[in-house]
Amino acid sequence: MNIAHALYHDEAGFIVSAELVLIATICVVGLVVGLSEVAWGVNEELEDVGSAFGSVNQSFAYRGAAGCKGAVAGSYFGDEYDYCDSQWNLACDSQPTAESYK
Numbered sequence: 001m002n003i004a005h006a007l008y009h010d011e012a013g014f015i016v017s018a019e020l021v022l023i024a025t026i027c028v029v030g031l032v033v034g035l036s037e038v039a040w041g042v043n044e045e046l047e048d049v050g051s052a053f054g055s056v057n058q059s060f061a062y063r064g065a066a067g068c069k070g071a072v073a074g075s076y077f078g079d080e081y082d083y084c085d086s087q088w089n090l091a092c093d094s095q096p097t098a099e100s101y102k
Contacts, residue, residue, distance in 0.1 A: 057079050064074035 059077060059079045061076040062074055065072045
């Protein structure tokens, strides 16, 4: 118990508040920069996932059938390029622009 009491009242090596403020400021700046890079990386990975979903071709077709007593018509759907459906459309360092439709 005497050692704990002695350590509690020991003033040697006490951090001066100015040093503590400087260390805290450096830590906060480092955290902000680090979180900014994490956010950029997450945005890029989510753009990759979106591009992967957009590149799936959803076209389909089936032929009709006809017989003596009836017929069924065929069908076709062609998937086309969507606006902003490619990779590298994400830009976090540019000004927002209005969308233009073709």
